Amino acid sequence: MSDGRHDKDGDNGPVFSAEQARQGEIILRTxxxxxxxIAGLVGIVILAIVVRLAIG
Known part of the structure; x- marks a missing residue:
């Protein structure tokens, strides 16, 4: 019985360690x-407010 982690044709693809598979860091050097x-985050908040006001 398959556990769902294997492809049908047997090609499993690359194998990564837990250290390699963890999420990356957001590096904002400049x-x-x-x-x-920050403008993107503010834009999302403003969009959410506008959508909420438009609906209700």
Whole structure:
């Protein structure tokens, strides 16, 4: 019985250790990248507020 982790043709693909598979870090080294990231977060909040006001 298969546990769902294997492909039908037997090609399992690459194998990664737990250290390699963990999520990456957000690295905002330059001021421009920080500004773009924060502007995106603010934009999501503003969009959520506008959508909520438009619905109700």
């Amino acid at each position: 001021r421009t990248r920080r500004v773009i990231f």
